[in-house]
Amino acid sequence: MSVSVENLSVAYRSRRGDVTAVDNVSFSLADGEIMGLAGESGSGKSTLGNALVYLDARMKTTGGTVTVDGKELPIANNNAMRPRRMTEVSLVPQYAMSALTPTRKIGKLISDLLKSHHVKDRDAVYTELRRRLALIGLKEDVLSKYSFELSGGMRQRVTIIMSTLLNPSLLVADEVTSALDVSSQRAVGEMLIEFRDRGYIKSAITITHDLSILAQIADSIAIMYAGRLAERAPTSALVDSPLHPYTQALLASLPEVGVRHDQVTLTGIPGRPPSLVNPPSGCRFRERCPFAFAKCAQTPPFEEIKPGHLVACWKVSQEHADTAATAPGLPLKEQV
Amino acid sequence: MTTLKLDQVSKLYPSTSRGGGLTPALRKVSFELQPGEVISLIGESGSGKTTIGKVLLRLTKPTSGTATFDGKDITTYTTRGLKDYYRQVQGVFQDPFSSYNPIYRADRVYDLVRSSYFPKVSDLEWSAKVEAVLDAVALNPGDVLGKYPHQLSGGQQQRLLIARALLLDVKVLIADEIISMLDASTRVDVLNLLVKLKRQGLAILFITHDLSLGNYVSDRTIILRHGAIVEMGATGKIFGNPQHDYTKMLLTAVPELHKKWQHTPLAPVAVSANGAGIAEVLSSNAPASPLARAAIIDELAHAEQVVKRDLRAVFGSARAVASGKSQVAVALEPPALHEFEPDHLVAEPE
Numbered sequence: 001m002s003v004s005v006e007n008l009s010v011a012y013r014s015r016r017g018d019v020t021a022v023d024n025v026s027f028s029l030a031d032g033e034i035m036g037l038a039g040e041s042g043s044g045k046s047t048l049g050n051a052l053v054y055l056d057a058r059m060k061t062t063g064g065t066v067t068v069d070g071k072e073l074p075i076a077n078n079n080a081m082r083p084r085r086m087t088e089v090s091l092v093p094q095y096a097m098s099a100l101t102p103t104r105k106i107g108k109l110i111s112d113l114l115k116s117h118h119v120k121d122r123d124a125v126y127t128e129l130r131r132r133l134a135l136i137g138l139k140e141d142v143l144s145k146y147s148f149e150l151s152g153g154m155r156q157r158v159t160i161i162m163s164t165l166l167n168p169s170l171l172v173a174d175e176v177t178s179a180l181d182v183s184s185q186r187a188v189g190e191m192l193i194e195f196r197d198r199g200y201i202k203s204a205i206t207i208t209h210d211l212s213i214l215a216q217i218a219d220s221i222a223i224m225y226a227g228r229l230a231e232r233a234p235t236s237a238l239v240d241s242p243l244h245p246y247t248q249a250l251l252a253s254l255p256e257v258g259v260r261h262d263q264v265t266l267t268g269i270p271g272r273p274p275s276l277v278n279p280p281s282g283c284r285f286r287e288r289c290p291f292a293f294a295k296c297a298q299t300p301p302f303e304e305i306k307p308g309h310l311v312a313c314w315k316v317s318q319e320h321a322d323t324a325a326t327a328p329g330l331p332l333k334e335q336v
Numbered sequence: 337m338t339t340l341k342l343d344q345v346s347k348l349y350p351s352t353s354r355g356g357g358l359t360p361a362l363r364k365v366s367f368e369l370q371p372g373e374v375i376s377l378i379g380e381s382g383s384g385k386t387t388i389g390k391v392l393l394r395l396t397k398p399t400s401g402t403a404t405f406d407g408k409d410i411t412t413y414t415t416r417g418l419k420d421y422y423r424q425v426q427g428v429f430q431d432p433f434s435s436y437n438p439i440y441r442a443d444r445v446y447d448l449v450r451s452s453y454f455p456k457v458s459d460l461e462w463s464a465k466v467e468a469v470l471d472a473v474a475l476n477p478g479d480v481l482g483k484y485p486h487q488l489s490g491g492q493q494q495r496l497l498i499a500r501a502l503l504l505d506v507k508v509l510i511a512d513e514i515i516s517m518l519d520a521s522t523r524v525d526v527l528n529l530l531v532k533l534k535r536q537g538l539a540i541l542f543i544t545h546d547l548s549l550g551n552y553v554s555d556r557t558i559i560l561r562h563g564a565i566v567e568m569g570a571t572g573k574i575f576g577n578p579q580h581d582y583t584k585m586l587l588t589a590v591p592e593l594h595k596k597w598q599h600t601p602l603a604p605v606a607v608s609a610n611g612a613g614i615a616e617v618l619s620s621n622a623p624a625s626p627l628a629r630a631a632i633i634d635e636l637a638h639a640e641q642v643v644k645r646d647l648r649a650v651f652g653s654a655r656a657v658a659s660g661k662s663q664v665a666v667a668l669e670p671p672a673l674h675e676f677e678p679d680h681l682v683a684e685p686e
Contacts, residue, residue: 182591253521260571261528
């Protein structure tokens with residue numbers, strides 16, 4: 001287990017009290033695993049990703065532990081986290097396109113980074129840097145350029161190179177493909193896979209609202225809804241046989257290439273996610289869920305229905321229990 | 337029949353690089369938009385798709401060529417005529433959050449329409465009109481009226497803006513990336529709304545970089561690249577049988593749920609490989625990997641920004657500068673279009 005997150009809760013301080021944006025979330029990542037984290041805006045996915053690397057002043061953890069490579073990560077303590085960043089956990093921030101300061105050249109940013117992390121053998125790192133730049137098709141002269149002299153796709157790739165330069169165990173990539181054109185999206189997605197295959201990063205969490213990108217690059221996908229995990233499964237299982245009603249609705253609302261309005265009418269999800277200031281009790285998707293029933297007033301457990309496939313839904317757990325009771329020993333049929 | 341028509345429209349922007357020069361954003365673009373038709377305009381950033389929307393909304397003037405509405409050149413409209421033009425042609429833009437003034441309630445945008453277009457309408461009549469258009473965009477008046485922008489979701493805000501256009505006698509809607517900032521679950525509602533409005537006879541220019549969204553709503557598709565049309569025609573024909581290499585490349589890069597990209601691991605790179613990559617890829621016949629191709633696109637896009645060329649010969653502009661420094665500059669003359677099959681035009685490779 002290279003990364004394990006247990007019962008993590010993160011809150012934002014506000015004048016109306018704490019707003020719990022990430023509520024009791026647990027998951028783990030194997031070595032070499034790229035996990036996709038998807039959800040609507042405001043679901044807490046970026047907060048979860050940021051909490052693993054950098055808590056800004058408005059955020060605080062209210063519980064939970066994070067372990068990377070067997071060592072606990074002191075995520076609540078900014079000073080203790082400092083030496084662990086870039087080497088154990090690293091972040092490609094949202095809006096990475098504007099994450100590079102326009103007042104320093106790229107090469108200067110990189111030498112600052114090495115200095116602040118007390119890297120001794122700089123020559124080795126620079127050799128490796130040149131190799132990686134060449135690998136993804138960037139010329140070495142980007143080092144002597146300012147960020148505004150690069151195109152969006154180039155800036156995004158430079159940011160990823162910088163974030164992964166010291167071979168972190170876990171890379172949190174927040175919306176790395178969102179602002180890019182399709183061809184650059186693909187290049188960046190493949191770059192993540194390539195970096196994982198070459199061992200530059202051990203595992204990664206890719207945060208996006210775009211499920212079709214995750215279907216391409218992620219090994220497993222976790223769906224977040226209103227601060228909690230709704231479903232987590234290997235990519236193919238989640239895309240082909242989703243169990244949680246929210247995941248099903250989300251997938252049904254995506255137009256696929258080649259689908260036209262006169263052939264198939266897609267449907268959105270009625271309603272809005274609940275406010276996190278005063279979240280409703282029980283299942284948080286209850287209000288919008290077509291299958292909701294009395295039991296949904298209690299919080300559903302996030303339990304394993306099939307190997308590696310976890311769901312937080314009473315309906316799914318109940319059907320699972322029924323099938324198991326009526327047909328003991330038989331392989332589970334596809335449900336829903 | 338009210339049609340919006342672009343005829344050989346070009347637009348040159350002053351280059352941002354030092355020393356001046358002009359950058360072509362549109363290169364002799366021609367097409368027509370008929371009532372009840374949805375055209376999706378697809379292109380990557382810098383392809384000129386937003387510039388087309390700006391020209392049609394008179395937010396910018398074309399450098400050459402004409403844009404006509406019902407046979408009348410839209411640049412000739414003055415106050416009265418222009419007001420009447422905006423009664424019929426309206427735009428909705430990408431970011432609903434910046435379309436509202438956060439100090440005022442969101443429905444103030446309706447009051448502004450009322451004061452300039454319907455000053456004589458009574459309160460009662462007006463509120464009936466507002467409720468009718470809100471109903472058309474599937475919004476509940478109680479949910480949205482009297483609220484501030486931050487109290488509304490992106491989807492609600494965007495639908496309010498579409499409803500605003502419907503208050504007028506709108507014939508054409510220029511929808512510039514109107515759903516890219518919305519969540520997947522609300523996106524579809526806005527898309528289905530566009531389909532419904534189209535069936536009622538509204539012409540829509542749907543500007544997007546997302547091919548699957550464009551395909552879902554449109555009757556016809558135009559693929560733009562470097563300001564020129566590379567492929568246009570019936571949507572089914574373009575997506576079913578793309579002819580231009582650029583269209584094909586775009587289609588293979590679209591992420592699909594049930595089909596994986598073919599990931600070809602990159603060849604190992606020698607330490608000394610010092611930026612030779614691009615020249616090698618360009619000169620070799622081997623198909624380039626998507627990563628290498630993206631690098632080339634980056635290079636081209638960047639080179640375009642700094643290119644300075646003599647445009648006098650073509651446009652008779654006095655301010656053009658010549659240097660001819662870059663070898664990857666796009667020619668100003670767009671590639672010729674030829675008919676591949678009925679209602680399917682393809683450009684020559686550039």
